[in-house]
Amino acid sequence: MIKRCPQHxxxxxxHCECGLAGQLILDEAKTEQLGRLVAGGLRHFPHDLGLEMDSQGWVDLSKLEDVVQRRHRWASRDQVLALAQSDPKQRYEISNQRIRARYGHSIDIELDHPESHHSLLYYGASEEEADRILEIGLKSASQRYVHLSTTPGKAWEVAGYRTGNPRVIQVxxxxxRGEGVKMMTVNDDIVISEKVPAQFLCILSTKDIPRPVENRQD
Ligand SMILES: [Zn+2]
Incomplete structure (x- = not known):
């Protein structure tokens, strides 16, 4: 659910971090509904919704609000802003009355986030996927960019949602980057990258992955 604190x-x-209960803006179900529509429009099918998107993925905020209100009569301007600004994964960026998804696009756009300066990055995969990736390189089948994690623990966690026995590939x-692979920082956890050739990849030994305590099985 999304609420508004009068101060924050x-x-x-x-509750807000300050302890106030705040005012309800979107309940759980509406957050989910609105979230799917906005993510779909900004990442996957802007044209189906009649949204004009520029080459960096931006659309007019007011146009998006029109689209949202046409689909959901209960939706207001405020609710679109609430959804975008409170997103726990920093999925969205708002600037100059425009909005875009910061990552996760299946459509072909050119993002212009700051260049990543991480020396090492990580990708979590199942055992089978890992074998294949080490042979052919790292590339997303469905998305424009491949999403890398900034720590081995994060990569392990992400892959853990899909497989019981994650492997972590170190990039x-x-x-x-020295060979021309473009990598951009999206937030503290995520770097997006163009295809990474296999020669820059290796598998990380399980004992080198600091896992969150609750997932530790040994
Ligand atoms: Zn507060």
Whole structure:
């Protein structure tokens, strides 16, 4: 659920960090509905919704609000802003009355986030996927960019949602960038990258992956 604190703006959950209960803006179900529509429009099918998108993925905020209101009569301007500004994964960026998804696009756009300066980056995969990736390189089948994690623990966690036995691939990001692979920082956890050739990849030994305590099985 999304609420608004009179002092700190939109937040997710029952209480703002300051302790205030705030005013309800979107309940759980509407957050989910609105979230799917906005993510779909900004990442996958802007044209189906009649949204004009520029080559960096931006659309007019007011146009998006029109689209949202046409689909959901209960939706307001404020709710679109609330959704975008409180997103826990920083999925969205708002600037000059325009909005875009920061990552996760399946459509062909050119993002212009700051260049990543991480020396090493990580990608979590199942055992089978990992074998294949080490042979042919790292590339997303469905998305414009491949999403890398900034720590081995994060990569392990991400892959853990899909497979019971995650493998973590280490990317020599310094070398790859030196060879012209474009990598951009999206937030503290995520770097997006063009295809990474196999020569910059290696598998990380399980014992080198610091896992979140609750997932530790040994
Ligand atoms: Zn507050």
């Amino acid at each position: 703006g939109f937040f997710r959950g029952e 020599d990001a310094d070398l790859a």
